[in-house]
Amino acid sequence: MSTALFNAAPRRSLVTHVEDEIRAALIEGRLEPGTRLVTKELADSLGMSITPVREALVRFAASGVLTAEPAQSFRVPTMTVEQYSEISEIRKSVEGLAAFNAASQITPDEIATMKALLTRYLAAKAEKDQHLALTLNKKFRFVLYAAARMPTLLGVIELLWLRAGPGFNYLYPEVQSGTGEHHNYDDLLVALHERQPVAAREAIEHAIEDGARIVIEALQRRQTQPVPAK
Incomplete structure (x- = not known):
């Protein structure tokens, strides 16, 4: 496990800090399925006690x-x-649903933030910086979801990303040459600018479908790989 995945704790609740660090690493796909987290190693990397x-x-x-x-270890689950x-x-x-509601409430500043994040995201993909691309993609999407002004829904989405996030690793390197996601995001920004809830919802649904197809194909390849002889 790379200790560079986590940051040292600031002056606030240590447990909250650890939770925030692990949550971000999972949601942003920085922890691959099957990654083993050893309590002592993680504590050392964060510069704090084991408790x-x-x-x-x-x-x-x-x-x-x-x-x-x-x-004293934990593991990021693999997924079928x-x-x-x-x-x-x-x-x-x-x-x-979040995209549908956001389309009628998102502000021009939030749309501008999403456009800037998309530019940086595409640059990170072009440079094959997997971790930065995953981080920027998460930020792009959650600006949208926050714009729905539905805190409970936002919490549900975050929990789903905690479960699905490790699988985002399988988007690389396959996604590097893909343009589907880029087009989905362009369509999304147009829908938001024109206040079109249905089009915004469809753009996000297509983005999820395109990403899921790549991840599922990767999972299928791994499930059919022969087990090494002992």
Whole structure:
């Protein structure tokens, strides 16, 4: 596990800091499926004692985001094709709803922020900077979802991204040469500018479908790979 994934804690609740760091790493796809998180190693990388780190990890395990393992360790779950397909269908419904509501309430400043993030995101993809691209994609999408002005819905979306986020790693390098997502985001920005809720919802649904197709194909390849001989 790379210690560069996490930042040292500021002067605030240590448990909250650990939760925020792990949450961001999961949502932004910086932790791959199957990644093992050892409590002591994570505590050392964050520059703190084991206790707050263990408490944060236990909370994520209780919600099903991580799985607990022996020897003070936790793991980012792997996902089957069926599980990812189910989450993607749910995401289409809730994120589509957020986009629909955002289209009538988003401000010009928020649209400008999304345009700037999209420019940086496309540049990161062109430079094959996977982690930066994933981070910028998350920021782009959550500016949109926050614009729906529905805090409960935003929380549901965040939980779904915690589950789906590790799978975003499979978007690379396949997505580097793809243009579908770019077109979906262009369509989304046009819909937001013109206050078209249905078009905004459809653009997000298409973006989720395109991404899910790539991830599912990657999962299928991994499921059919032969098991190495012992």
